[in-house]
Amino acid sequence: DQQVKQNSPSLSVQEGRISILNCDYTNSMFDYFLWYKKYPAEGPTFLISISSIKDKNEDGRFTVFLNKSAKHLSLHIVPSQPGDSAVYFCAGIGGATNKLIFGTGTLLAVQP
Amino acid sequence: NAGVTQTPKFRILKIGQSMTLQCAQDMNHNYMYWYRQDPGMGLKLIYYSVGAGITDKGEVPNGYNVSRSTTEDFPLRLELAAPSQTSVYFCASSPTVHEQYFGPGTRLTVT
Numbered sequence: 641d642q643q644v645k646q647n648s649p650s651l652s653v654q655e656g657r658i659s660i661l662n663c664d665y666t667n668s669m670f671d672y673f674l675w676y677k678k679y680p681a682e683g684p685t686f687l688i689s690i691s692s693i694k695d696k697n698e699d700g701r702f703t704v705f706l707n708k709s710a711k712h713l714s715l716h717i718v719p720s721q722p723g724d725s726a727v728y729f730c731a732g733i734g735g736a737t738n739k740l741i742f743g744t745g746t747l748l749a750v751q752p
Numbered sequence: 753n754a755g756v757t758q759t760p761k762f763r764i765l766k767i768g769q770s771m772t773l774q775c776a777q778d779m780n781h782n783y784m785y786w787y788r789q790d791p792g793m794g795l796k797l798i799y800y801s802v803g804a805g806i807t808d809k810g811e812v813p814n815g816y817n818v819s820r821s822t823t824e825d826f827p828l829r830l831e832l833a834a835p836s837q838t839s840v841y842f843c844a845s846s847p848t849v850h851e852q853y854f855g856p857g858t859r860l861t862v863t
Contacts, residue, residue, distance in 0.1 A: 672850055674851065676854075681856070682857070683756070683842050683844075683854030683855050683856050684795070684854045729795070738849040739849075740795075740797070740852065742794035742795045744792065
């Protein structure tokens with residue numbers, strides 16, 4: 641059972657434009673969500689998070705939106721830069737478990 | 753401050769061999785985790801620990817063992833390597849259950 645789904649394996653965006661990465665979840669007990677960024681041959685690094693009591697969290701060029709009724713969250717990167725090219729994972733946590741559940745990732749390519 | 757370190761970076765094992773993947777953190781985090789990432793997949797939790805002396809199974813614990821004798825170290829043991837254990841292994845630590853800090857990974861091939 642895939643509790644966190646990232647249905648787009650890849651996304652290509654022009655430099656300077658907006659990148660929108662999507663994530664859907666099925667577990668209604670999740671109360672906290674995180675986005676991680678991963679470059680090849682490196683471990684994931686934490687990017688931004690959001691609590692379920694909020695619907696938006698912003699950090700510089702990165703904004704995460706949460707729609708609880710749709711069980712959907714998205715990561716917006718504006719403006720996109722070539723250095724943003726990486727795999728992005730969303731993850732949820734909450735309920736009886738204190739374990740992060742990760743999606744399968746979206747490979748973002750920002751074209752110069 | 754080295755963060756989370758993992759050794760080795762790469763390893764090739766023959767079927768049936770054993771090995772230990774090392775993980776250490778210098779941030780005094782209570783929580784530590786082992787994940788594996790297969791191609792095109794997300795990270796799957798193998799084992800985790802909420803403090804020294806306390807470990808618990810994650811989603812995919814079969815074929816692995818862990819110990820947590822100190823806050824800093826969290827080694828992962830493969831007793832009888834199988835081809836299905838070919839993967840990239842990541843260790844992580846966190847001060848709370850939320851934001852986890854990952855090591856650089858160990859790429860393991862079992863042939």
